Amino acid sequence: MIRSLPKSKTYSIGFKLYIVLYFVFLFAPLFITCVLAFNDSQFPSLPWKGFTVEWFTANQSERVGIFNDQINLDSIWVSAQVAFFVTLFSVVAGTCGAFLFEQEDFRLKQLLYFLMLSPLVIPGVILGISILLFSNTLGTYFEISWNLDVALFRPGFWLVVLGQFSFIATLVTLVVSARLKKFDYTLEEAALNLGANRFGVIWHITLKFLRPAIVGAGAVAFLMSFENFNTTLFLVGYEATLPINLYLQVRDGSTPVINAISFLLIIGTSTAACLHLYFSKKED
Amino acid sequence: MKHQKRWALFFFLTPVILWLFLLIVLPHIDLLIMSFRIENDAGEMVWSLSNYAQFFEEPIYWRTFVRTAVYSILVTFLTFVIALPVALYITKVVAPRFQGFLTLLLLLPFWVSELVRVYGWMILLRESGVINHFLIKLGILNRPVEMLYNDATMILGLIYTSMLFMIVPLIAVLESLDNSLIEAAYDLGANMWTILFKIIIPHATPGIVSGSIVVFMLTLGNYLTPNLMGGKNSLWFTEQIYNQFIASFNWNQGSAFGFLLLVLSSIVVWLGLKLTRQTLRTVVK
Numbered sequence: 001m002i003r004s005l006p007k008s009k010t011y012s013i014g015f016k017l018y019i020v021l022y023f024v025f026l027f028a029p030l031f032i033t034c035v036l037a038f039n040d041s042q043f044p045s046l047p048w049k050g051f052t053v054e055w056f057t058a059n060q061s062e063r064v065g066i067f068n069d070q071i072n073l074d075s076i077w078v079s080a081q082v083a084f085f086v087t088l089f090s091v092v093a094g095t096c097g098a099f100l101f102e103q104e105d106f107r108l109k110q111l112l113y114f115l116m117l118s119p120l121v122i123p124g125v126i127l128g129i130s131i132l133l134f135s136n137t138l139g140t141y142f143e144i145s146w147n148l149d150v151a152l153f154r155p156g157f158w159l160v161v162l163g164q165f166s167f168i169a170t171l172v173t174l175v176v177s178a179r180l181k182k183f184d185y186t187l188e189e190a191a192l193n194l195g196a197n198r199f200g201v202i203w204h205i206t207l208k209f210l211r212p213a214i215v216g217a218g219a220v221a222f223l224m225s226f227e228n229f230n231t232t233l234f235l236v237g238y239e240a241t242l243p244i245n246l247y248l249q250v251r252d253g254s255t256p257v258i259n260a261i262s263f264l265l266i267i268g269t270s271t272a273a274c275l276h277l278y279f280s281k282k283e284d
Numbered sequence: 285m286k287h288q289k290r291w292a293l294f295f296f297l298t299p300v301i302l303w304l305f306l307l308i309v310l311p312h313i314d315l316l317i318m319s320f321r322i323e324n325d326a327g328e329m330v331w332s333l334s335n336y337a338q339f340f341e342e343p344i345y346w347r348t349f350v351r352t353a354v355y356s357i358l359v360t361f362l363t364f365v366i367a368l369p370v371a372l373y374i375t376k377v378v379a380p381r382f383q384g385f386l387t388l389l390l391l392l393p394f395w396v397s398e399l400v401r402v403y404g405w406m407i408l409l410r411e412s413g414v415i416n417h418f419l420i421k422l423g424i425l426n427r428p429v430e431m432l433y434n435d436a437t438m439i440l441g442l443i444y445t446s447m448l449f450m451i452v453p454l455i456a457v458l459e460s461l462d463n464s465l466i467e468a469a470y471d472l473g474a475n476m477w478t479i480l481f482k483i484i485i486p487h488a489t490p491g492i493v494s495g496s497i498v499v500f501m502l503t504l505g506n507y508l509t510p511n512l513m514g515g516k517n518s519l520w521f522t523e524q525i526y527n528q529f530i531a532s533f534n535w536n537q538g539s540a541f542g543f544l545l546l547v548l549s550s551i552v553v554w555l556g557l558k559l560t561r562q563t564l565r566t567v568v569k
Contacts, residue, residue, distance in 0.1 A: 005466070005467065005470050015369070015373060015377065018369055018370075018373075019369075019370060019373050022366070022370050023389065025444070026389075026390070026393050026444075026447075027393065028404070028408060029401055029403075029404025029405045029407075029408055029444075030393055030396060030400070030401065030404055032404060032407060032408055032414050033400065033403060033404040033407065036407060036414075043412065044407050045407065045412045045413060045414065045417070046414055046417040046418075047417065092299065093299045093300060093303050096295070096296045096298075096299045096300055097296075097299075097300045097303075099292075099296045100293075100296040100297060100300055104292070104293045104296060104297070106293060106297070112300070112301075112304065115304045115308060115309065116300070116304060118308060119308060120498075120501075121497075121501060121549060121550065121553050122308075122312075122546065122549075123501060123502075123504060123505025123522070123545060123546070123549055124505055125505050125507055125522045125525060125526075125542070125545075126315075126505070126542050126545060126546050127311075129315065129525065129529060129538060129539070129542050130311035130312050130314060130315040130542070131307060131311045132529075133311060133314045133315055133318055133535065133539065134310055134311035134314040134315075136535075137314055162307060163307075165303070165307070166303070166307035166308060169303055198291075198292050199292070202292075223395065226397075227397035227398065227399075229397075229398065229399060229507070229508050230505060230506075230507055230508070230522075233507065233526070234526075234529065234530075243397060243399050246399050246400075246403075247399060247508065247512075250399070250402075250403050250406070250512060251511075251512065254403070254406075254407075258403060259407075262396075262400040262403060262404075265396060265397055265400055266396050266400065269395040269396050269397075270392055270395065270396070272395070273391070273392060273395040274388075277388060277391075
């Protein structure tokens with residue numbers, strides 16, 4: 001059963017085999033996606049017709065590599081901008097939330113805490129439609145009452161940012177709170193005794209202490225936003241984010257360009273993941 | 285001092301209140317209101333229960349709903365059964381020096397976008413896919429078979445997508461299990477199954493519950509995997525919502541569906557917590 005106990009040979013071989021199969025199951029789809037990005041074929045399938053990097057670099061009529069594919073490049077740029085703003089907003093709101101729930105006391109704190117957790121149990125699709133509805137209601141109201149046409153209330157860039165922010169901020173709040181719990185309050189008291197004011201203490205001492213958690217949560221927020229599909233689906237306007245754009249292409253038949261984008265995403269995110277783990281290990 | 289304290293509270297409270305009320309509370313109240321409104325023959329919006337009545341009258345709607353719920357439970361259970369041995373292996377069986385590496389390897393695929401993972405399965409399983417290619421090469425099949433677009437592959441995809449959220453809490457909870465308990469049971473003559481059901485699973489319950497809640501929720505609310513991997517007959521309830529909103533442009537009907545899905549997911553989360561006497565707060569940790 002465990003390391004220290006004797007076990008039969010068939011049992012341990014069986015167990016190992018299971019684990020190997022599990023890892024094959026885990027990596028097979030990613031591996032094959034990467035391999036087929038380099039196949040010299042018009043379709044992302046076998047047989048192998050030779051190695052090529054044309055699905056990255058080509059610029060011919062029947063074959064346009066990702067580096068020359070304006071629609072896909074645009075959607076990557078849109079996703080990056082969305083992710084930047086989502087990260088910025090959720091780090092600010094999440095850090096405020098962490099201070100609020102860890103250090104402040106007020107009436108109805110429990111209720112507000114429960115509300116803060118609620119995006120964890122609301123399916124992303126529901127968040128998407130309810131924010132779409134509400135912004136539409138507001139938009140109609142502004143138009144009827146003041147004859148104002150507010151672009152923010154129509155599906156588009158900023159609505160996507162707000163939709164993703166609404167649940168990613170919860171994640172940031174939880175990560176930063178976990179770090180704030182470990183904070184040694186005597187440091188704050190010492191600074192206060194020495195004449196610092198509360199904001200000075202937070203700026204110079206507490207935020208310095210929280211920095212690794214904030215950076216880590218920011219990185220995860222960026223990635224979650226970059227890859228979000230469910231909430232974005234309902235809020236997106238004419239500027240498609242990368243997942244939406246890829247979805248439309250995959251649904252209507254695929255070319256190895258999608259493999260090339262996937263390859264870049266897999267390499268990018270695994271590097272980011274390894275760096276993230278490396279730095280969070282170092283902190284501990 | 286007191287003055288400053290009030291300002292600090294105000295400073296932290298404002299963004300949080302704005303966030304939670306403008307983006308969570310009010311939109312969901314709006315969702316609820318919209319679900320009780322319909323357009324009457326004169327083109328005016330009036331209060332009505334007919335959006336919900338429609339749900340119960342049309343078999344396609346409630347059948348999809350029940351199917352989605354049942355399949356989500358099935359996916360949650362299968363994910364648990366597949367994940368438990370892996371978590372046990374990593375925490376209790378493998379040599380400690382490989383532990384970190386294996387855990388890293390386990391987490392890596394889940395950093396990649398869900399779309400890329402589903403796409404990977406599509407090029408493996410479809411008629412012109414890689415698995416068919418090898419099966420024909422090996423002479424097992426004469427001609428390619430369409431393995432995509434049925435319930436089985438959709439469930440496979442859903443399990444794959446949500447695996448991480450089961451395995452991480454399981455590893456966390458099994459790490460805190462004292463090995464000497466298992467050793468003692470073994471010395472007293474317990475067999476493998478007794479150890480599993482009397483020691484490991486009771487100890488792992490908090491992890492199993494939090495993993496199951498997250499997996500269930502994500503499966504229930506998934507759109508991408510059922511849409512791309514499921515067939516014409518494996519409609520998911522989120523697809524019904526999408527159809528009402530985007531295709532039929534019947535936002536009131538869609539709101540009713542959305543609210544029903546929200547109620548279902550809340551009830552299951554609540555039941556899961558009640559049955560195991562936990563709170564949302566402990567599960568989050």
